[in-house]
Amino acid sequence: MQAFTQYTPTKIVFGKDTEKKVGKLAKSGGATKVFVVYGGGSVVRSGLLDRVTKAILDAGLAVKTFGGVKPNPRLSFARNAVKEAISFGTDFVLAVGGGSVIDTAKAVSHGVANPQTDIWDFWSRKKTVEKSLPVGVVLTLAAAGSETSDSAVLTNEETRIKRGLTTDFNRPDFAIMNPELTYTLPKYQVGCGVVDIMMHTLDRYFTLTEHNELTDEIAEGLLRTVIKNGAIAIKDSHNYNAMSEIMWAGSLSHNGLTGLGAVKDFAVHQLGHELSAKFDIAHGASLSAVWEAWATYVFKEKPKRFAQYARNVWGVKESDDEKASLEGIEKTVAYFQSLDMPTSFGQAPEVGIKTEEELRKMADGCSYGNTRTIGSFKVCNREDIYEIYRRANK
């Protein structure tokens, strides 16, 4: 094992009916006034929001609900939520939903604790988060891993920039995970979730760092589990066994464990964020749309690594590393397609086929105007990013 720091303080409460514990958990986290953030209405329709509100009131706490978070959550909404939360006297923020709701709740917690600061200053690196309010989560969608991660992603809709903020202040206090709460997910969101969970591990697994045997075994085991159960879940979102394995994998995949000791890559996430910022495509779909193009462009940096993935995750028997790499890439792409996820721009209606000029603009956006590179397996500059987008443009 290589050197690492692992900090995953979130208390996980996993299993059926666990949302009933939300009031007591918030109270033991110091809450007196709980500001509940939710999305476009799925938790209203399912009755979950009512159950959560009741559990909070039963614990003797005050509660205010604030809904309307959209996928690829917007900065302007988060700013409004901060104002509402301050006027309520919030001392605890609760997210009831998926990654977009959780990330907005994290933004609210930073905003309330730092009322003099515009929250985007944290995302644009002008300021560092030094204090925040505690956040709890009732998870309804296994995908982003935000329920235990140190990250929160917002889109500034004025500038069309989607950016993540990484800080340990983003780690939630607790995460309630009842797999039954994910039964109502549309098939498309199940597919997006499976891709995102795989990608949080793949974006760590494709590293040049060696000698992290246990990390590799954990990553490969997680990928095999998600691939197997994803195929079941996409056909039947009411399958408890499949939905529960995926739900736990979603947290483990993005809490750091599957990349411990290794330099992270995360180029595919950066390529995808540019697509979501410009075309508002769902996060998971943005990743599957570029993965093949990225993988075929970079695998020759170290075919041995891609061959290990192909053999240990997909059971590829080929002894030649380059051929095995390509087989592993093909199997991954075929799997994404079996989930009905796009594997190119042409398959993603939000994006569509682009002109060369548009591709150049996208590469410029992703490289922040040629001021940064992305990735570490292969460090990609603006020209590399253009080439990857060009390959995905089919």
Ligand code: NZQ
């Ligand atoms: O808004 P509602 O009505 O609740 O509907 C949502 C939304 O339309 C729906 N949904 C959620 N749970 C449901 C449900 N529908 C029926 N039944 C349920 N149980 O699903 C749709 C998508 O929700 P969203 O929260 O956007 O999805 P996801 O969890 O995939 O989150 C995506 C966001 O997280 C960011 C992404 O970039 C994107 O903005 N990420 C956050 C990360 C983090 N904080 O660590 C890491 C990730 O890499 C990712 O970047």
Ligand code: ZN
């Ligand atoms: Zn992701």
